[in-house]
Amino acid sequence: MAVLNPNGQYINGHASTTTTSSIPNGHPTKDTLNGNFDRHQIVDEEKKFTQDLNAQIKEWGLLDAGFNYNLVAVFGSQSTGKSTLLNRLFGTNFDVMQNNKRQQTTKGIWMCRGHDMNVMVMDVEGTDGRERGEDQDFERKSALFSLASSEVMIVNLWEHQVGLYQGANMGLLKTVFEVNLGLFGKKAQDGTSGRTLILFVVRDYAGETPFDNLTTSLKDDLDRIWESLVKPAELKDVKLGDYFDLDFTHLPHKIHQPERFEQEVQVLRSRFVDRSREDFLFKPLYHKRIPADGVSFYMSNIWEQVQSNKDLDLPTQQELLAQFRCDEIAAVALSEFNEQAKSQKRPVEAGNVVPGLGGLMHNWRQGALERYNQDASRYNQAVYKRKQAELLNTIDATLSPLFLGQLKNLHKQRLGAFKKALQDGLKGEEYNYADVVKKARSDCIETFSEAAQEACIEGPHWSWQEELELLEEEIKGVADQFRKDETKKMVSLIERTFKKAISEPVEVALTKASTKMWDIVLRTFKERLQKAEASYLNKAISFNCTEEENTHSIAALRKRTWLALREKINEQTGETAILGKLRAHFEERFRYDEQGTPRVWQPEDDIDGAFKKARDETMDLIPRYAKIETQDPDLSFELPSDEDSPLSEEAFDFEESLIVLSETKSLEITNKFKKESDAYFVEAKRSTVVGIAQIPTWMYGLLLILGWNEAMFVLFNPLYLAMMLILGAGGYIILQLGLAGPVYQVARTVGGEVQRQVSSKLREHFTDEAMIQQQQQYRPQAARNGTSTSTDDGDDAWREELNQKHM
Numbered sequence: 001m002a003v004l005n006p007n008g009q010y011i012n013g014h015a016s017t018t019t020t021s022s023i024p025n026g027h028p029t030k031d032t033l034n035g036n037f038d039r040h041q042i043v044d045e046e047k048k049f050t051q052d053l054n055a056q057i058k059e060w061g062l063l064d065a066g067f068n069y070n071l072v073a074v075f076g077s078q079s080t081g082k083s084t085l086l087n088r089l090f091g092t093n094f095d096v097m098q099n100n101k102r103q104q105t106t107k108g109i110w111m112c113r114g115h116d117m118n119v120m121v122m123d124v125e126g127t128d129g130r131e132r133g134e135d136q137d138f139e140r141k142s143a144l145f146s147l148a149s150s151e152v153m154i155v156n157l158w159e160h161q162v163g164l165y166q167g168a169n170m171g172l173l174k175t176v177f178e179v180n181l182g183l184f185g186k187k188a189q190d191g192t193s194g195r196t197l198i199l200f201v202v203r204d205y206a207g208e209t210p211f212d213n214l215t216t217s218l219k220d221d222l223d224r225i226w227e228s229l230v231k232p233a234e235l236k237d238v239k240l241g242d243y244f245d246l247d248f249t250h251l252p253h254k255i256h257q258p259e260r261f262e263q264e265v266q267v268l269r270s271r272f273v274d275r276s277r278e279d280f281l282f283k284p285l286y287h288k289r290i291p292a293d294g295v296s297f298y299m300s301n302i303w304e305q306v307q308s309n310k311d312l313d314l315p316t317q318q319e320l321l322a323q324f325r326c327d328e329i330a331a332v333a334l335s336e337f338n339e340q341a342k343s344q345k346r347p348v349e350a351g352n353v354v355p356g357l358g359g360l361m362h363n364w365r366q367g368a369l370e371r372y373n374q375d376a377s378r379y380n381q382a383v384y385k386r387k388q389a390e391l392l393n394t395i396d397a398t399l400s401p402l403f404l405g406q407l408k409n410l411h412k413q414r415l416g417a418f419k420k421a422l423q424d425g426l427k428g429e430e431y432n433y434a435d436v437v438k439k440a441r442s443d444c445i446e447t448f449s450e451a452a453q454e455a456c457i458e459g460p461h462w463s464w465q466e467e468l469e470l471l472e473e474e475i476k477g478v479a480d481q482f483r484k485d486e487t488k489k490m491v492s493l494i495e496r497t498f499k500k501a502i503s504e505p506v507e508v509a510l511t512k513a514s515t516k517m518w519d520i521v522l523r524t525f526k527e528r529l530q531k532a533e534a535s536y537l538n539k540a541i542s543f544n545c546t547e548e549e550n551t552h553s554i555a556a557l558r559k560r561t562w563l564a565l566r567e568k569i570n571e572q573t574g575e576t577a578i579l580g581k582l583r584a585h586f587e588e589r590f591r592y593d594e595q596g597t598p599r600v601w602q603p604e605d606d607i608d609g610a611f612k613k614a615r616d617e618t619m620d621l622i623p624r625y626a627k628i629e630t631q632d633p634d635l636s637f638e639l640p641s642d643e644d645s646p647l648s649e650e651a652f653d654f655e656e657s658l659i660v661l662s663e664t665k666s667l668e669i670t671n672k673f674k675k676e677s678d679a680y681f682v683e684a685k686r687s688t689v690v691g692i693a694q695i696p697t698w699m700y701g702l703l704l705i706l707g708w709n710e711a712m713f714v715l716f717n718p719l720y721l722a723m724m725l726i727l728g729a730g731g732y733i734i735l736q737l738g739l740a741g742p743v744y745q746v747a748r749t750v751g752g753e754v755q756r757q758v759s760s761k762l763r764e765h766f767t768d769e770a771m772i773q774q775q776q777q778y779r780p781q782a783a784r785n786g787t788s789t790s791t792d793d794g795d796d797a798w799r800e801e802l803n804q805k806h807m
């Protein structure tokens with residue numbers, strides 16, 4: 001038979017003085033001598049649920065018990081003999097307070113298997129202990145946990161606590177009922193987790209007050225608190241009896257009536273053990289229907305729900321007051337702060353940089369904080385600190401947009417200043433790009449950093465580094481753009497200088513049209529290009545251009561200079577220009593002799609030969625002009641194809657660019673030149689005819705004889721005579737005044753012009769006529785003879801015939 005030791009613990013047939021040994025939280029203890037089961041702390045003081053409950057249940061031999069087990073918990077104020085009662089009732093070995101020390105014994109929640117019975121007993125830390133003081137969190141959570149997980153919850157209280165609100169834990173029960181209803185109310189209604197029996201055990205019952213009165217008082221209190229519960233809408237009509245059964249019992253004073261106490265305890269024990277009793281307490285309807293091997297998981301889940309439930313975090317009166325007052329004080333401080341902050345909101349939003357904004361923000365924040373601290377610091381410290389943190393959060397949330405706005409405006413302002421500094425620095429010719437950019441950049445970063453630093457205030461962790469990085473990136477972008485523009489400008493300048501430099505040499509070379517013409521042109525081009533490249537590279541150093549950019553720019557420069565050269569060549573080889581050059585070349589050879597004297601053609605001169613020679617020589621120039629070809633291979637020049645040159649904007653074929661005159665164009669120019677040269681030939685021929693047709697001397701004698709009568713008529717006619725005298729006097733005056741020369745010149749010029757106009761009209765008329773007639777006459781004949789195979793030969797034959805006629 002099980003026997004109780006002096007501590008109220010059962011021993012298996014042996015009287016033993018061995019007490020349980022305490023072992024740190026969570027670790028099972030074992031009373032090996034009396035054979036009682038180990039107890040196990042399932043929730044520690046830090047509110048952590050054990051990991052080892054399953055192993056412990058196994059050790060208790062209950063893991064395979066299925067539903068054949070019961071769960072009981074105790075609830076009540078600290079040091080009201082809860083552990084003592086449990087040890088007596090169930091033969092557990094929970095710690096009991098030493099009589100000489102009045103202090104908390106049970107910390108957290110412990111569990112132990114009952115002696116000789118399949119009962120898991122939970123001993124719960126007492127409520128209202130001075131150790132936890134105002135902190136009611138754990139007692140609420142542990143009470144809710146016990147209520148939700150056990151079949152029978154023993155509410156342990158002294159007789160004198162009955163009728164008290166706090167003393168009888170009614171306030172606590174109210175909270176626990178309320179949360180229990182919210183969390184597990186529906187489940188319990190479904191009938192899935194069973195009802196719970198709440199057993200009130202009135203300790204140290206003296207018997208003076210009838211127990212029924214105490215029972216009624218307790219029931220009334222419970223009904224009252226149940227009515228005052230804030231229930232979920234769907235459970236608003238539920239009754240206490242829908243979830244809980246109530247039972248009441250009492251025990252006499254343990255010290256004053258030890259024997260009766262023991263007897264009553266045994267009676268109560270038998271109600272837990274003897275299933276045959278009517279008042280058996282572990283009725284099946286209270287069972288939660290969780291198999292024993294699932295108890296650990298089930299309970300840890302309940303604890304997790306209880307732990308995470310916010311409704312249990314109810315404040316104390318002190319806290320409530322502190323919350324109310326701190327909120328009020330914070331609101332006042334905040335409204336003053338908001339007024340101050342509002343003053344700078346608009347300028348910042350308008351994009352202005354507010355000077356000294358950091359200082360202003362710091363003062364507003366500090367002012368609000370001091371105002372709050374001054375009044376609020378007297379209240380509950382936890383609440384005061386929490387509300388202070390909330391106040392600071394609100395303040396910082398208001399200041400943060402100002403800070404960010406200031407940074408954004410600063411960024412914009414500094415970037416603008418950077419651009420301006422570059423524009424100013426890059427004016428004129430005498431600047432070093434790298435130096436200008438370096439200075440503008442460092443000025444910009446420095447001023448931004450200073451102002452951003454100023455805008456930061458102590459407290460909130462604001463950072464301006466990201467904005468600075470952004471600014472640096474944009475600065476780089478702007479500098480790159482400037483550099484590209486500058487590089488372009490420089491390349492254009494070099495190109496202009498290049499164009500100027502090649503203009504004259506190319507013009508001279510192309511006018512001369514020597515066999516070395518292209519060699520001269522290409523040599524000049526290459527020399528100038530070399531100078532241009534050197535000039536670019538020299539400047540590019542100060543532009544901090546990358547190797548790649550230099551390669552591209554040089555490629556662009558080469559192409560552009562080549563195109564400039566081609567433009568110059570085109571200008572010099574346009575149809576009019578080239579015909580002019582050919583004409584000049586031809587005239588030089590046909591109209592002037594070897595000494596450079598103008599030729600006066602005599603009938604005996606070989607005009608045909610000279611003409612043919614001059615024309616052939618001139619025509620030889622056309623193919624020379626047609627293609628850029630150097631004789632010296634060292635002077636040849638090449639450009640990369642378009643695919644390799646990313647800078648080229650339009651398709652460019654270098655080989656094609658070497659062709660100056662296409663074949664069609666060459667033919668066209670040849671034909672035009674021939675026509676022009678033919679005119680020279682005719683003119684030469686005519687000049688010999690004019691020479692032949694001079695007036696003979698006898699014609700003058702004949703003119704005198706025939707004109708004698710007219711001369712006499714003039715002499716003897718007074719009118720003609722007067723006219724002659726006037727003319728003579730005029731001539732005399734002119735001679736006297738020395739105006740003979742000018743008058744002669746005027747007369748000569750007028751006369752010459754008239755003569756030129758008349759003779760050119762006559763020549764045009766006669767030449768066209770003669771040529772048309774001669775060609776018409778000659779060509780059919782030549783065709784008949786089959787002697788003409790080309791236009792040249794035909795022209796020559798016609799010219800020969802024309803020649804004979806003039807002879």
Ligand SMILES: Nc1nc2c(ncn2[C@@H]2O[C@H](COP(=O)(O)OP(=O)(O)OP(=O)(O)O)[C@@H](O)[C@H]2O)c(=O)[nH]1
Pocket residue numbers: 077078079080081082083084085095096097098099103104105106124125126127203204252253254255
């Ligand atoms: N007057 C009286 N004292 C008792 C009774 N039962 C136990 N005590 C004494 O009350 C003191 C506290 O006993 P515990 O069993 O440790 O009380 P408890 O409620 O478990 O204490 P905590 O776990 O710390 O909350 C001990 O000194 C016990 O000897 C009783 O029925 N009447």
